[in-house]
Amino acid sequence: MKNKKVEQYQKVKTILFRLKTGCQWRQLPMKQFFRIKYPWQIIYYHFQKSSKDGSWERVWHHILKKYNFAGNVGHPVGRQPQAS
Known part of the structure; x- marks a missing residue:
């Protein structure tokens, strides 16, 4: 099981x-x-099959959330507007 996860x-x-x-894929x-x-x-x-x-x-969204690359998936990364 461990080898499959790796x-x-x-x-x-x-x-x-x-x-x-x-x-390129070949490279x-x-x-x-x-x-x-x-x-x-x-x-x-x-990649083609999972796409x-x-x-x-789903994997991509999980990675973005896990590593906090985007506050909301689908929105640009950067400063988020703050309420005043």
Whole structure:
């Protein structure tokens, strides 16, 4: 069970790296994220699958909330208006 959680975590980290850098899927530094030989196509497949079924959006919102990147998901990050 632990290995499966680690594997999922590494897949999410790899997808976040891809989204942050804008690199091509083929150019993902797979050795940086995985100890075993792992093809980039697997990461692409999981991203496409989770994007289509809506689970990636749920993961993304969870990450934003957990690390407090946005007060309200869907609103720009930055100072929020304060009542006077």
